Amino acid sequence: MDSLTDNTAKHTRRSFLDLLLGLGATGWLASVLYPVIRYLTPLPSAGPSGPVKLSGEQLKTLDKERFVIVPVQGKRILVFSDPAQNLRALDARCTHEGCTVQYVPGEAVIWCACHNGRYDLDGRVLSGPPPRPLPQYVARQDAEGGVVVTPQTA
Amino acid sequence: MSTASPRSGGIFGWLDERYGISPLIEYMRHKEVPLGAHPMVWYYLGGMTLFFFVCQIITGVLLLMYYQPGETTSYESIHYIATKVPFGWLIRAIHCWSAHLMIMSLIVHMFSTMLLKAYRPPRELTWLTGFGLFGIALGFGFSGYLLPWNELSYFATSVGTDSVKSVPVIGHWMLLVMRGGEDVTINTLYRFFAGHVVILPLVCFGLISTHLLVIQRQGMAPPIHAGTSTHGMPFFPNFAMRDLLLWxxxxxxxxxxxxxxxxxxxxxxxxxxxxxxxxxxxPAYPGIKPEWYFLWIYQLLKEFPPNLMGMEGPQVCLLLVNVLMGSWALIPWLDRKAQRGKHSPTFTDVGFAVIYFLTFLTLKASDLGVAVTPTNDAATAIVASYCAWVTLGIAGVTTLTRFFLYRHRYFLLSAAVLTHIALHGLVGWSYLTVGAVTVVVTAIVLTVSGLTRSGAEGVES
Known part of the structure; x- marks a missing residue:
């Protein structure tokens, strides 16, 4: 009977030590992995947080191509002039697989060449595989004749 | 350890005395390559893949002598290698050609292993490490593609990395870690560079070592029902010399x-x-495509609608790709008949069905030279029809060969895939709808008529 009690006690002690060892090993692993994971996770991209004014070169491209892609707060924004000569702005990142879309003036559509996705000028999906519309942004002409893109979704 | 025989002398004797290498030499002396029911050509493909990999290491190290990763240096240094450095164009050309040839021989090696059922016990680990090496090879191709920092590589990487976000819960974090930010930037190139020249080679060496070790330990797989045959070709020097000649x-x-x-x-x-x-x-330009071995996934992504089964189309598509790849990795455990050393015609047909499935998607993705623009949707239907004819032609030739030459009698799964291709490419039905119908009908036929059992009784491998 005594030996049985001894065995149980040993077993309990061994289980407890095993548990302690397991917890220690997990803690050790976590303390090694955590800094590595944090190190690999990139910091949020810095960029101007307010409205962005198009440069002279970007305005020239907009005039010539009818569209230009500009960086706003680390995002690619498509600024284009629609058939009624109104300025519009959409997120240039295709919602399918992240390619950069373009404005096709002849068809009056926004087109992604990667997987043939098509959106209307409000960013709604017309055809192809994109699952979501393109987020809209605000582009307006300022008093000095420049173009300003506001990062907030319209 | 002093196991050296008295006749051993010189360097061999010195080494043998210290490390006891005689038994190893003796083991290698008796190693044989099985000869039997199928042509020996299939035994050379692994060595051929290894040869191209060695070429990759040598040319890769040479390219590293000039390549400088960076926003203003990556593209410029590759341009410098290709135009100014003596024979730089040759080193780069060999690196690129060898990469493609390595993937080609790897794919043929994998399919020959699959069709000959060399994955059956006790060689499951050989199959699994081989599958891992296939994944590593695709990783090498994908990461190396970005390093020249040109337009094509930029968009291919954008699309390729974007698919990671489909992973539930940690998808966005994985995307950030892969790209080094929200978008593909030069930070992505730094990470891919580290992966291409350090991380992947390290993992690859480990896997290749295991793959070769288990092959050396177990020998090459003999054809089914020839396991006890003593008929074989000595590995040294007969097979090794042939390997060398092929290299x-x-x-x-x-x-x-x-x-x-x-x-x-x-x-x-x-x-x-x-x-x-x-x-x-x-903006992305028309006709942008990934490397040929990713074309089938590229095309599948195009075939999926925006939303399906309450999920986004690309998510469902990539889930399907993962399920298919996972099933492929688990074949040694799925193929119960081969596990018992019996012929498994169902899995032979699975192999051919997969070949037709991949061929059609790859051909369709290539557009056969027809440029897709926002206005020529009609062209895609013509492309689908041509690709269907080509695939059906290839399937016709292989099926006749299987029927008459190899006396195969089980064609249900390849027939299902070919029906799918014909209904989509020739009749013009939606790829996905007809695909789903084909899967359901095939499953019903398999269950109700018990074709699996009767087909498996056929005499084939």
């Missing part, structure tokens, strides 16, 4: 291709003209 031929072919077509054969997904430098603010 010399491979080197000659590689050098000739690199010399004649330094920028690739200009086939879809198989060209490496430097082109324009990457510009994150330029």
């Amino acid at each position: 010399l031929i491979c080197l000659t072919v590689l050098a000739t291709l690199a010399w004649l077509m330094p920028y690739g054969p200009k086939l879809p997904g198989m060209e490496w003209e430097l082109g324009a430098k990457a510009n994150p603010l330029a």
